[in-house]
Amino acid sequence: MDEEQRARRWFVALWTIVTVVKVAIAARLPLFVDEAFYWQEGQHLAAAYSDLPGLTAWLTRLGVELGGHHVLAVRAPFLLIAAVLPWLVARSAAHWFGAVVGWQAALLTVLMPLSGTLGLLALPDVPMALATVLCADAGARMLRGVDAMSATELALGLMLGALSHYRFIGVIGVGLIALLWLPQGRGVLRDARVWVALAAGLLAWAPLLAWNLEYADAGLRFQLLDRHPWRFHGDGARFLLVQAALATPLLFWAMLVVSVRGIRGEGGGEGGTGPEWRYFALLGAVSTFGFFLLGFFADNERVSFHWTLPGYLALLPVVPLLLREWPRKRRLATWGLAAAGTLLMLGYYVAVSVPGLRLQAAGSKYYPENFAGWDRLAMEVEQARARMPEGTALLADSFKTGAELGFALADARIPVLDHPLNRKHGRAPQLQLWGLQHEGRVNAPTLLVVGATDVKFSALLAHYQQLCSVVGPLPPPQAVNIDHGARRFLLFALPAARHSGACISPAVAHIDVPQAGARVARRFSVGGWSVKDGVGVTQVEVLLDGRVVATATDFTDNTWLQQFLKGGSRDPRMPRVQFEAQVDASGLPPGRHWLGLRLTGGDGSVETWAEQPVVLR
Template sequence: MQGEQRAHRNFVILWTLLTAVKVVIAARLPLFVDEAFYWQEGQHLAAAYSDLPGMTAWLARLGVALGGDHVLALRLPFLVIASLLPWLIAHIARRWFGGSCGWQAGSLALLMPLSATLGILAVPDVPMALAAVLCLDAGARLLREVEAGSALQLAIGLVIGALSHYRFAGVIGVGFIALMVLPQGRNVMRDPRIWIALSAGLLAWLPLLLWNSDHDEAGLRFQLVDRHPWTFQWTGFQFLLIQTLMVTPLLAWAMLRVGIAGTRTGGGIRAQWRYFGLVGGVSTVAIFALGFFSDAERISFHWPLPGYLALLVAVPVILMRWPRRWRQATWAMAVIGMLCAYGYYLAVSVPSVREQAAGEKYYPRNFAGWQPLARAVRQELAKMPPGSRVLAGNFKVGAELGFALGDANIEVLPAPLNEKHGRSAQLAQWGLLSNGERDAPRLLVLSPSDQRYRDLLERYHQVCDIVGPLPPPVRQVSTDHGYQRFLLFHLPQARAEGPCVAPAMAWVDAPLPGVRVDTPTLEVAGWAFKDGVGLRAVEILIDGRVAATAEYGGALDVRPSWPQSNDPQHPNVAFRAQVDTRGLRAGRHWLGLRLHGHDGSVEEWWEQPLDVVRP
């Protein structure tokens, strides 16, 4: 009894503290681009959407309806749901493994990094996790006795899951396999009340199926075909390593033991123990196997969470059999993992920390630069004629600006990025996919940072094909040394005609990023061009100030790499300059370019770091 009371007290303290921390993080963390699109979907209420069923959008709409257009209000329903999950895990474990194990399972759900951060972002995994846990609890109770309450809970879980994500179909499949493996489960499937619950869950998929039927199966094709290579990828091993970190190594080993126990028969192992192990084990192994063939470009580390939650229910029983020092190490690793996960989100919410990550592989671009962009857009719209509207370069810009400006109907240009994330069909359904026609001036907002550099010029030419030659940008919004960069253009109502005029392109061949400078002068060399009009000057910047004017126009033919370029100055697009470094203090500095076009445009290129070393 004392052990149970202590475990309960620890759980309540942890839940209170960590829930408060999550609320603080959710209030500070900038809106992630997917969250912004879910907000936009919530402003166009429907039964289903191109990327998801309706639940996530409905929750987002509920949040802002109750709390206004603030990131915390948008995330509040998801925070509430996530805060309930540890209690549900504790409730399930207490029923089958006793009070002490139950509260420990709830504490582990609070500490495991993957579940600890659940709810900070307004994403579909939150209601999907709730649905999975409700079905898990109902299935375990039905193995003991089939009764109406458990069947009703199963139906509710199936409905919530079907309204949350396509991936919940996998959860249903795994649950069915677990029940059919167990003799008690096969008996459960003979009861008509279970088939009524399954029928209710099946009907919940109807809005999604109807949407796909009306839109040439666009959502299904994206989720099952377009986003996945379906060829073997060695990155699957990287996925396994990430999963070990997301649950912490010793906890992962304990969950593996639960899964193995689920495959055993006899030995007095109760059906519920095997059920938790089978549900969690089959689900996790299946996702690990898919990791070698499925989408490796987008975030997917959260996919195994429903399986982990099933395994977590029985983990305290495994830990009880371990030596004390191993139990302590397991809890310590979980705490450290949780602190690292929260630390990441806190770091991302601090602009100065994001700036330090500029140029790194894991720079959090999707969180950065949206508020400065919104301020610039408001200021530029105020300068334009009445009736002028925003035209976004892709769905990310449209959704983020929509949330910031309170406008869920911002037009968006067709873009490969829209297709890549399965959002084109939805934008077209809303009538927000622009074909370039305009009945009033537009403020075009392009986001070069969202494009792979080797595809950037091609993207500029695609934009020209849609809206015509681009005028000089009226403003550039640069965040974190240009690693998040936006270009703003005033487009008149009447479309201009002629060859494509695009933003400038450039590259610094020397010095390399991060170079150590210990000489009084630094040679800077590279190339730059501007399609349609060409460049008249290139300035070298150090920490945003002009350090030298480059000699521009040297012979360097870059057209083999950029065959579509129409800069009239080709092949003379090289620049070279000598920068005096004697006035620079020792330490990190940032080298950039300012590009002056013949059309009067002035654009600043992204910056790269260099380290000045003094004797």
């Protein structure tokens, strides 16, 4: 009894702290790009969408209807589901392995980073995790005998999962494999009530199937074919390292041991001798090892580390049984590392939600660009529209800009241009269905918003050339450099009628010397290149902390640049586009400073380029 009360107190205390911290972070954290699009889908209610079934969008709509237009309201239903999830794990584990194991399994759910941070973002993984726990618990109950309660729980879980994500098909497959693996499981599948539950779950897929039938299987093609190369690549080898970091090493090892024991049919530790522990272990084993193998052939460009979460949620009810076999120091280290991992993950989200901390990552590969700068962009857009004729339309270049700007401006109907990102993320069919994919023919004053950092740098000039072919010649842009240009947007005030003439692109430049983050003397050279289709760059001013410290007007040849820039440059000065300038920073204090460029085009336009950090010795 003392052990049970101690385990319960630890769980309640840490669950309360983590839940409160998550709510506080969620109220400040800017919307992630996918969250913004799910909000947009929620403003266009439908039974299913091109990228997902309907539940995620419905939950975002429910949140804002009840809580108003705020990031916390968007996330509130997901935070609630995530808060309930550990209690359901406790209930399931306690039913089979005792109250102490139940509270310990719930505590692991709170402390494992992947599940402990669940709900901070309004993503389909949250309702899918709930569906997984319900189905796993129902399956375990059925091993002892099928009844109306377990069949109802299974049906509910299957329906929630079908409404959450295409990936839930994998959860269903793993569950069937685990039941077929066990003699008791094969008996379960002979009960008619189980098939009634399966039929109810199958019906929940009807809206998604109907959408795909109506729109030429666009969603299925994207999820199963377009986004996956389906050829061997070596990135799957990183699985063990990534998962060990995200689940924390000792806890990940414990889950692997439980998985192997489940496959071999060995004992699950003290109290783990019935079919239930092996059923949970098999669910986790088939899922985890399956995703490990899949990682060598599937999508390696988008985030997929969270795909393993359903398998881990099946393993957590059993892991405390194994931990009882471990020496006390190793047990304590397992709990401590898990807590430290969740603390680090929460700390990351805190850093992302605080502009001053986020700024410190500018110029590095760790900069969270999908969270950054949307409020600032919205403010700049509103000010730019105020300077344009009344009734000026708004046009975004991609779904990312359209959805995030739409949430910031409370406008879910911002049209967007055809963009590779729309297709890459499976959003193009949905935009077309809403009538929001703009063909580029402008017949009214329009403010075009372009995410310059959303395009691979070598393809940026080609992207500008494509914009010219779609909307016509581009006027000089207003650059919006967020966090020293780590996130960069261009605003183009397009006239009501398309003008004829050559394409004058925005400038594209790069500082070759010094490299970002380099330590430099007080007097140092700055070298790089700059191009601008149609008119060229006539002057490059070097900025240090926003102040002009040198000017380059003489240019030399750069013969390799045409091969680097996709589509090639139509700069009339090519190949004389390489510049060099001498900087005297003797009047500045040592430490980190920001090095940038101000570029003057042959047409008199002036653009401020992104900055990069240097350290003065």
